[in-house]
Every structure is written in C-alpha cells, then in structure tokens.
Amino acid sequence: MDINLLWIPLLPFLGFLITGMLGKKIGNKSVNAIACGLPILSFVISYAAWSRLVYEGTELHWSGFPWIWIEGLVEIPFALHLDGIAAVMCMVITGVGSLIHLYSIGYMKGDPGYHRYFAYLNLFTTFMLILVLGDNLLLMFIGWEGVGLCSYLLIGFWYEEDANCAAGKKAFIMNRVGDFAFLLGIFLCLAHFGSLDMSTLTDATAISALSAETLSVPLLGSVSVISMIVLLLFIGATGKSAQIPLYVWLPDAMAGPTPVSALIHAATMVTSGVYLCCRLMPLFEAAPAILAIIAGIGACTALLAALIAFGQNDIKKVLAYSTVSQLGYMFFAIGVGAFSAAFFHVVTHAFFKALLFLGSGSVIHAMHHEQDMRKMGGLRKQLPFTHLTFLIGTLAIAGVPPLAGFFSKDEILFAGYQQGFLMGVDSAALFWGISFLTAGMTAFYMIRCVALTFWGESRVDSSLEGKVHEPGGWIGFALFMLAVASILGGFLNVPEFLGGHATLGHFTGLHSSAAAHGAAASFSPEVLHAAEWKSMFLSLAVAGSGLLLAFYCYGKGHSLRKRFTESGVGRWLCRLSQRKFYVDEFYATVFVRPFETMSHLLFILIDRILIDGILVSGSALLTRGLGNWFRKMQTGFIPGYLLTFGCGVLLLVYMMLSLIQQGGAQ
C-alpha cells in the first residue's frame, strides 16, 4: 500500500488539536488514549515507511504543494522526504516519544495542567517530525523553531514558579542566538545555491561549483562561501544542541517535568543539531577547516560538561551535563568526519539517556519531587527495578560492552584515533585525547550518581520514611522497554572487525570516517583492524579505570574521597565544579548586564525623551495651541465676521491683480 508521509507529522498534530481544545471536556482517560495513541500510530506508519526503504529501497517523497513560490526567483515547496537517516530518526522520535508519552500518564497523574501537558508534548512531536522530514532548509527551520517553542512552553510548564519561567526564557534566548546564525546560513544558501532543497544542498556538483566562490566577511576577511554556510549552520546547531558557548540553557531546562527532560532535552530535540550536520554531510565535508573547529568545540564541551557533572548534587543536573557531554562527543565525531558514528551515538544515546532520565524521574516521583542526591541513598531496597534499569543505563553510557553506549562511543573514539594517529592530524590527536579522558570521567560521575542515589545507607529524611515505593504501571513499562533498547541498541551497528556489518552506517549511507573520502583512503584492512582493536582496548581501559575509581570512592571506604575533598586543591576544584566554572556569572557580567543597562539607557533617551517627549507631546501641544487660537478668532461678533469677509475679499482681489500684473510683466 502507498504511504503518505504527511500522516507522520499530521497525526500528533491532530492529537495536539484535540487534547489542546477539548482536553478539559473529554476527560483524562480519552486524553491518554488520543495523546498516546496517535504518536504510536505514527510510529507504526514510520515503521512501515522504514521497511519500504529497507526491503524495496524506495525513498518516500511527498511533493506537497508550492509554498513560497515566486516564479524564477524563489521556489520553495512544502515537501517531505524520507531517506535513511530520516527514517531512523522518525522511528526513534515516535518510538521513544510514545514510550515517554506512556510514562507521562503515570508521572503527571493528577496534575492540574494534564491535558495542556499532553497537547504540548504532541505539538513537540509534530514539529520534531517536520524538522526531520522537511525536504528543504526552510521547512526544517520551521520545525526547528517549533521544537524551540515547545521546549520553552514545557520548561516553563509549572509557570507558577518564577525560576521555571526564567529557565524557559533563558533557553529561548540562547536558542535565538543560534537561530539567528542559522537563518543567515539559510539566506546564504538561498543566495548561492538558489534553492533550499536538501537534494540541491547535498549535490556534489553544486557544491564543487561553489567551492571556488568567496565572500568577504568583516573580521574574518575573505572566506569561502561553503565554509561560511557551514560555520553559520553549525553555530545554529550549537544553540539547539547545547555546545560551547551556548550550552548553559540546557541544565536550567531541567526545571521542566522529568519526562520532558527525557524526550526533549536528552533524546530528540537536542540532537537535531547533529541531525542537521548528518543530513548535510556533503556540504560539511566540503569545509574541512570548519570541521576541525567543530571537533575542537565538541571535545571541549564534552570535557567541560563532564568536569561540571562531578560537582552536581541535583540528580537531573548530573544527567543534564552528561547529555551536554555526550552531545560534545557527537560533534567531535562529526568534526573528525565520522558522521555515521555520530548518528549511531544519537540513536543509542536516545535510548540510554531517556532511560536514565525516566529512571531519575521515577526516583523523583517516589521521593515526592526531591531531586537532591544528598537526601537520597540506599534506595536500592525500596526501588529495586528502577535501580536495575538505572544501572543498565549507567553502564551503557559508561561504555561497558556489550551495551549500546560501548559500540557508538568506541566508533567515535576510533574515528578520532584514526584521524589523529593514522592520518597524523595533530589537532584531531589532541581532541581525541580530551574525549578519551572524558570517557573515563563519564564512567566516574555516572557511578557517583548511582552510588549517591541508590547505594550506601539511606539519607532520606524521616518524613518520607516508608512512603517511598516502586511506581509501577506505565512507568515501569517504559523503563523496561528502554532498558531493553539500551542493551540491544548497540547491535544496530556492530563494526566489521567484530564480525558485524555496520548495518546502520550502510543503511544511512553516512561516512564512517574522514578516511573514507579523504586522500588517505587507502589503509589496508589489517592496519585498520589493528588500530581498531587498539583503540577499543584503550577506551575499555579508561572506562574501566573510571568505574573502578568511582567504586573505590563511593564504595565502602570513603577515605580517598574525603582526603581529596579536604585538601585545598580538592576543595577548590570541587567548588569550581559545583559553581559550573562560573560560566553563568561570566555571561551575566559580560553580556547580560551591559546589554540591560544599554537598552535601559536607550529606552530613556529615545522612547521617553525623544519620541514621547518631543515628537508626540510636542506636536500635540502645537496643534492644540493652534486650534485654540483659531477658536479664539471665532468671537461670535458679527462686525468682526463681516470685517474678516471684507478683508478676505480685498486681499484676494489684490493678490489677483498683482498676479495679473506679473503675468503682464512677463
């Protein structure tokens, strides 16, 4: 049967309309049915589309309708296209999304804004799917903005508290910064490619045709058009995917309900930056210099976020920073040309990070919205199932074979290793080193998180004694499904040297490394495999050591940790990490406050004084004055009127005669 792609985003949208408008009337039961049923339905459809792609190899396309259509100038259709990447993304979004919808039924029970919540969630799914399926950059941008909006709405979902609203605003503004660059990128594309269709933007001939063109940019001098476009798009991606320097909104975004954090700020939305890069792979590969920058930023973000994650006591904050860090990994992978690895990590990360967030969610739910890990501990007994799934997630992210995280992270690290050492790119080597260390840290702080939350003796305060118990039902179901996914997810893309076929990589057609297209494509398989083994062992070693260290610190004897935190340097480092390296404060002083003061000044000068004062009031006063004067002239005194009349006649006649005289004179 024929599949119309439009249904995939349309169904959640219908859900949004119904739950949004009629939510109050139709009651929570039917809200559940609709809000969860429709995304599941669209999951089924995207599965069907995916299978069409797998078994018949037909990339579905919905040519839609002419949207912005100026003949011969701009011709942008409203069209959807589904290729390998999009298919996988769709399944991830709708699949994980549906699970999180189900989870929310349990988690949001009894919330006053129940139907509003599900309406937003459905709307988010819609926009995310548009973002993924959009066949041109503009349509993608619509989705891009849409998900931003939904994230804003959902972060500030409990808008009674100012902090939540502030967080929502922060996220929105940070994203605006990125979106601005993104828009500029789109304009550049339109200007130089003459079209925004993905097919054109990824067309090798079109790109090579543009490769010579340059344009002079202030501060940068003359830059090649391609690099400029890529740079701008990447800046846009840093906004959405929380990279340096625009990452600070993501941790604050944890103010939203935990399922939201799981869906939007871990599994789907934040990865859309990576998706953008993958979708436009040929374009990005055409700008090697920018790729190096991307690798650098990715690696540094990974490291910084990991360092900050050490010091956090809020369980969700830890997960948030780990998300930032993992995103850093993905961009590092893109930087070193391993698009397939990056995309693979997107998928696996969606699984285990959603799992972790939902786990933390069930903890928080059980603890009656207590998020501080210092008030937890020893929850293993009360929440055995949650503990199990959370541990699975932790091991997955830490990169313990054969869990999902292991394969993807290993691929990334190998790609860096390959470019750094086999191809001898020094910068790549350096960045590999950074992300290599980060792998160890990831293992460490994740175990720390587990230990503080579930192990050791309970620090739960007495009021909650005996109240804490396993939330079953949908929550359990979602956790279970995701746990399975995080265990098996890795096998989507088992590399050759382990006897796999890199299925995902081939299916999406993304390059697995810079070598695949670079000049040094000719490494013999033996060399490659040897290198891969080596890097795998290295990463295993570092992850293992991280795990062991963490066990040692947070296990029975606390001597080491104590000694470290007592020591001056240690205390200093801890505070630095807890304070998130003072980045927020830095931004506040350097950008926010000067901007505020300046805008206030301008408001006083331009608005109050110039416009309101002089232009508006001034002119009003003038007209009023004249008006009153004219009224005064209307004395009501008949001889006065007659005199006015007579003088008018005399004046006009005189003017007439003088005009005639002039006429005669000429």
Next chain:
Amino acid sequence: MLQLSAFLAKESSWPWTIANTVDTDLISLLTFAAVTVIVGVVLLLLSELLGPRRRDPQKDSVYECGVPLLDDAREPFTVKFYLVAILFILFDIETVFLLPYAVVYKQLGIVGLIEMGAFLFVLTGGLIYLWTRGALEWD
C-alpha cells in the same frame, strides 16, 4: 483696486459712450430736478437771512394746533405693521415681472401665458397660504 479704476478710466477700452444715445427728455428731467432743488434752497436761505430772531420757550416749543403737546411725536409702530409691510414689499415687487410681460404678451403667445400663469399660481398660492394663516388680520 487702483488698477481696476485706472482700467475703467481708460476711455480706449470703452469706445462707446451713452452721450449720443441718451435722448433729451432725460436732460430736461434733470434740469427740472435741479431747478426745484435750487428754488427750495434759495427760499430757505432767504427766510433764514431776512427773518428777525427773538426766541423764548413758547416759540421754541413744538407747535401743535395751539394746544400743549401730549407726548413725543415719534410713536413706535406696532409689529403687525412691519408684518404687513414685509408682505406688501413681496407682492409689490413680484409685479415687476408683470409689467414687462404686459408689454410683450402678444409676441410671447400661449406659452408665455402658461409660464406667467405658473408664476402667478405660485404667487397666489403664497398669498392664500398666509391669508389662511391669518397673517393679514390686523388683530
């Protein structure tokens, strides 16, 4: 205005004068008028110059058939008089159209008669209206 008068003064732009066209009876009329004015003025001057002048209150008082005068000579007219006067003006002046018609009614023929009839119809209508409205009763 100066220019206008200068313009009018220019005989050249007004070639025709009425001198040759105004017939003599107008002139005789004017002489008659002049004579009456002159005679009147002369007589008054004479009496003023020749008459003796002995004044006392009796003489200076208003002479009213020998009896002492009753009140001021200027009596205000009643409003009704004004009303009648106004109406009189109207209907008096409207006859101004009848005179020229009387001169040429033969030449104008039936259509002229009809038009005049229409004019008079409207006029008479007005008269009847104010009559029935009681504008003509004196009290």
Next chain:
Amino acid sequence: MFSLPALLYLSAFLFSVGTYGVLARRNILVVLMSLELMLNAVNIALVSFGRVHALTAFAGEHSGQIFTLMVLAVAAAEAAIGLSLLLVIWRRWNTIDLRQLCRLNG
C-alpha cells in the same frame, strides 16, 4: 454726456457706501438698508452695461435689464426675510444692535 465709466463709478460708489454701511453701522435696520444698497448699486452697473451692449454689441439683447429685474425680486425677498429676522431678534433679544448678537462663539 454720460460715459459708461461714469455710471460704473456711480455704481462703485454706491456699492462702497453700502459696504461701509454694512461694516460700520450697528443698527440692524441700517445694515439691511445698506445690503439693499449694495445690490441696487450692482443693478446700476448691470443696466448701464446692458444698455450699452444692447445698442452696440448684441442688438436686441436685454439680459442686463432682465438680470436687474430678477435682482430686484430677489432683493425684495431678501429684505422680507431680513425684516422678519429683525422682528424675531427684537422679540427675543429686545435689541436691534448688531454687536450684541454674540452668544455663539468659540
């Protein structure tokens, strides 16, 4: 002996007198009279023009005189209206001083 300009001067003089009367006098009755004077001054101009044109330019053309007749009629009607208004004013205001009718202004 009477040149057209002379007649025009006469009418101009009378017109000016009328205008002056309207502008300068305070008694409504006098003002009405001055208004009539203005119209009749123009009548003089019209008839004299008409007479001249009838004898020179357009033989048998008497529109000037006809105009005058019309103006007479109109002037009469105007005088009637004026007088009745004068009566109304006298009744309501108890004055015929032009300068006191200045309640409405602004």
Next chain:
Amino acid sequence: MELTISGAEILAILPAAILVVTGLVQLFADLGRSAEDKHSEKTHLAMIGVTGFLLAFAALFVQGSGASAGELYAGAMTDDLFGRMGAGVVIMTGLFSTLMAGSYLASRGSNSAEFTALISFGAGSMALLCQATNLISIFVAIETLSLAVYVMAGYFKDERAASEGAFKYFVLGAFSSGFLLLGMAFIYGATGGSVALTDIAASNGQQDTLFSVGTLLVLIGFAFKVGAVPFHSWVPDVYQGAPVVAVGWMAVAVKASSLFCLCRFLLFTGGGNDLAQLLAAISVVTILLGNLAALNQQSLKRMMAYSGIAHTGYLLIPLVVALSGDGSSSAASIPFYMFAYAATTLAAFGVLAAISVGSDRDQVHDLDGLAKNRPLLALGFTVALLSLAGIPLTAGFIGKLLILSNAIQQGFLLLALVGIIGSLISVYYYLRPVVSMWFREPKSSFELVPASWGITFTVALCGFATICFGLFPDWLIDLSKRSVEAILG
C-alpha cells in the same frame, strides 16, 4: 418672436418643478389642521415629501434630449449627467432630511409643515442650481436656496441661539451675494454682454482684468456658500444655533449644489493659473484651519461644522487641479466625493438628531455609552466618523484617495501633503466620540427618547451606503467621470 417650449426643456425642469409643487402641497395639506395637533408629528406630510422626492428622483432618470449646454431655455439651463448627479445628491438628502424632520421637530414642539415645505422648495432651487448654465439662473437659484436655508436656520423662533445664528447667516449671506452679483456684473460687462456660460466661454473678454476680478468675486460668493476660509465665520455659529436636521441639510445639500455649480462655472470660464493659485491658497488655509479648530470642540455640532470646513478644503483641491491644466479629468472626483460625503454626513447628523430629540444635547460626553443603549446608532455614527476621517473600507477613504492621488499625479505635492496632514490631525477629533460611545459608561442621567423610525432608517441606510461606496466604488467613479466629461459637451 413666438415663445416656444420643447419637450427637452420640460424634462430638464421637471425635477425642480415636482419639488416646488411638493412644497406647495405640503403647505396646504397642513392648513386644515386644528391648533392642538399642530405640534404632533405629521407623518402624512413626511409621506407627501417622500413621494415628491421619489418622483423627482425618478424624473432624473427620464433621459432628456441630452441637449448640450446652451440649447435649453436660451442657454439658461442644461440637462446633462453632471447636473442630474448634483440634483440626485440634493434630492436624496432632501428625502432623508424630510424623514428625520417630522419626529425631531415634533419632539421640540414646533410645526414641521413649513420646515418640510422649505426643504422641498430649497431642494427645487438647488436642483436648478446644479443645472443652471447662465449667470441669471445661477444667481436666482443660489439666492432662493439661501433664503430657504436662512429661514430653516432660524426655525426655532423662540430660541436666542437659533435667531442669532440665522441672522448671522443672513447678514453674511446677503453681503456675499452682493459680491457675487458684482462679480457677475463684471463678467457681463467684460464679455460684452453675455450671461450664458457658453457665450462667456466663447467671448474674447477672457483676458480682461475686469473678467478675472469678476470670476474671483463669483468664486468668493460660492466660497461663502461652501464655507471656505476666510468666508467660513458663519459656519460654526449657524450650525450650533440651527435645528440639527436643518444643519444636516445645509451641510450636505447647500455645499453639494454650490460645488456642482462652481465646478461647472469654473470649467466654462476657465480663469487660468492666477485663479488656480488663489484657490489653492484658500484650500490650504481651509483644510488647516478647519481641522485645527475642530480639535478642542466639545459641542458635536461645532465639531461637525469645522470638519465640514475642512472637507470643503479637500473638495477645492480637484478644482485647483482642474483650473490649472487638465480640465475635466481631475474634477471627476468631485461628484464621487459629494456622494460619499452626503451619505456619511447624513448618517452622522441622523445620530445627532436622535440624541438631541427632546432636549438639545450635542456635547461629546453626551455620547457616553451610547453603544450600550443604542448599538445601531453607535455603529452608524462610528462608520460615519471613520469615513469622515478617511479610514479605509469607507467611502470617505476612496474620496480622499481619488482627490489626493490625482493632485499628486498632476504635481500638486504641497496641496496633497497639506491634505494628508489635515486628515492625520482629523483622526484625533473624529475618534474622540467613538471612544466615548464604546468605552465609556453611560451616564445615569442619560435617558434616551427612542429614536423615530425615520431617523433610525436614515442612519442605517446612510451608514450602509457609506460602506458600500467604500467597498464597490467603481460604478460611481465611472459615472462621475462620464458626468464631468459631459459638462463641456
């Protein structure tokens, strides 16, 4: 020579004749009434009036010979489309004024018979004025209509304000007609004894100083009738003193007929650039003074008076353009604007009449909360004010658009600029009543006598017409164009 009269001539004078007869009938129909029901509303008079006006309106559509100027009545009047349009505006206005007069006057305890008769007579002479094509008929028509309006202005004999306003109007009017007549005499003299516009246009006297001054004086006479600065002084006082219905009638019919006649007159006599410059000066001053003086008015009647002055200023612009070069095409916006102005102003004055039924309310704050008590009236008034202010989707907007765009095309940028500034200022005082109608609470003392069906009908229909002209102006614009082209035959 045997005097003859042709069918075309009868047809030409038919509307005016019907109106005069209507007036007479109204007068006599009232005679038989006894004293006690003198002051009750006389629907039968209104019916007579409406019938007469409808007949006259129908007579407009009886196509005459289409005789070109100078043929009918030895060139005394014509029967072209332009004249018929003018007569149409006048007759429609008369119709609505008659509808409103009955109940309004009855509520003020005065006899409406003579009033309605005066409307009919005035309408007759106005129709003649729109068709008049020689100096004599123009003068007679303009004088007769003025006489009718003088009486209407002072119709409330017992009110000081009414008599004062009427007398002011009368004195200044007679004064101005003196100058009008003088100007006509000058033209008559300068053109060597021709009174018909066609002869004047043909004569060689055009270059005389006397002729130019004469044209100027005639222009002044008309300028007084339409209330252009500096001959506007009477307008506010008369509007304030006169009965609201009479004011509506004056504001529309007098202005319309005078402008139609002036337009015809100027198109024939030309007058050249000098006159155009003077006219431009007049219109600039008129627009500015009208709008500025209207700003701080508390009395709605005075506000409407000054706004009327301002609109006169706008209406002079196309005349200026027509005088200085491209003859008829630019004058085409006058008939349209007059139609639009008529509908708008009648709606406005209908509302004023409705709120001043019983007692003489005309302050802006008397409108407070009208939208709650009388939504229909409030709506009509709002539409009218928006149209006067020239807000899009209304007739007033199209009218202003025509005038200003035409002026700009012909290069009269200053005029257009002044017009735009004026209408910007005007928005302020036009919106004040709107605000008090919709956003203020009705005053407790504000009890409203239910408006009669005549007034309500007028407001509704005219408001509707305003919107219609604003949405579908094409046919009317086309008609105006053709009518103006018909003037010069």
